[in-house]
Amino acid sequence: MKKKVLVTGANKGIGFGIVEFLGKAGWEVLLGARDAQRAQKAMNTLCEQGIRVIDWIRIDLNDLKGLEESVRKLKEEHPDVNLLVNNAGIPGNMAVPSYETEIKDLRETIEVNYIGTFYLTKLMIPLLAQNKGRIVNITVPHEISPYWHPMAYVASKAAQNTMTSIMAFEFEKNNVPIEIFDIHPGPTTTDLNGNMTLPGFHTPDVVGEKVAEIIEDGKSHQGEFIELYPIVEE
Numbered sequence: 324m325k326k327k328v329l330v331t332g333a334n335k336g337i338g339f340g341i342v343e344f345l346g347k348a349g350w351e352v353l354l355g356a357r358d359a360q361r362a363q364k365a366m367n368t369l370c371e372q373g374i375r376v377i378d379w380i381r382i383d384l385n386d387l388k389g390l391e392e393s394v395r396k397l398k399e400e401h402p403d404v405n406l407l408v409n410n411a412g413i414p415g416n417m418a419v420p421s422y423e424t425e426i427k428d429l430r431e432t433i434e435v436n437y438i439g440t441f442y443l444t445k446l447m448i449p450l451l452a453q454n455k456g457r458i459v460n461i462t463v464p465h466e467i468s469p470y471w472h473p474m475a476y477v478a479s480k481a482a483q484n485t486m487t488s489i490m491a492f493e494f495e496k497n498n499v500p501i502e503i504f505d506i507h508p509g510p511t512t513t514d515l516n517g518n519m520t521l522p523g524f525h526t527p528d529v530v531g532e533k534v535a536e537i538i539e540d541g542k543s544h545q546g547e548f549i550e551l552y553p554i555v556e557e
């Protein structure tokens with residue numbers, strides 16, 4: 324079976340790690356990014372490692388019209404894509420308690436992590452159904468952790484997790500040949516958290532390899548929430 328994947332937010336961090344290891348596992352990779360220079364830099368680094376990225380695609384989750392145009396082009400140029408990894412995301416302001424969250428911050432975080440991700444997924448569904456494909460969402464648990472609970476971010480991811488559960492149920496119920504599931508990578512040292520390196524944190528490489536292993540394990544994960552590493556006390 325041909326394996327062709329679009330990974331969003333793939334120019335750095337966890338997305339880059341996922342692309343690296345899916346590439347090593349024989350996937351043809353389309354790198355989703357919102358900036359040409361950052362995309363090219365990532366593609367060059369991957370090329371130096373012998374990983375072939377076939378193209379980059381502009382995916383800006385804040386630009387819904389732009390997503391329509393990108394998916395239209397993707398359908399023309401890469402009609403055999405059979406995996407979407409919804410990885411792109413933003414943290415929102417993690418430094419404020421819930422009751423001081425600014426509406427602007429809440430809105431921005433939900434717009435990118437939920438609405439943009441939902442709309443890209445919706446646009447990709449006809450193509451993925453045609454190719455009996457899969458959707459993997461990179462997310463966090465929505466239960467409250469006593470150690471870590473930034474409201475705008477967790478709320479946006481809770482909505483994303485609900486999208487996964489309901490889509491999984493309805494794909495089964497309506498015989499839509501797509502599998503969708505969540506992966507929580509656990510605390511990972513990236514720009515999203517100011518490159519924190521506390522105990523319990525892992526690198527994007529470690530996480531990328533594990534995500535690729537799950538994608539390659541040949542099992543059905545419909546509707547699952549797979550936790551690679553839990554959130555632990557700092």
Ligand SMILES: NC(=O)c1ccc[n+]([C@@H]2O[C@H](COP(=O)([O-])OP(=O)(O)OC[C@H]3O[C@@H](n4cnc5c(N)ncnc54)[C@H](OP(=O)(O)O)[C@@H]3O)[C@@H](O)[C@H]2O)c1
Binds near residue numbers: 361382413508514516
């Ligand atoms: N790091 C962790 O501890 C952790 C834990 C659990 C889950 N996650 C999830 O893992 C995913 C990746 O995060 P990361 O830690 O790798 O963060 P990161 O290093 O900051 O990377 C985020 C990626 O998302 C892209 N992005 C940001 N805003 C976007 C938008 N509006 N449209 C499209 N792409 C956008 C960024 O592109 P630019 O370079 O253009 O900004 C970048 O490629 C996120 O969904 C995050 O919630 C992270």
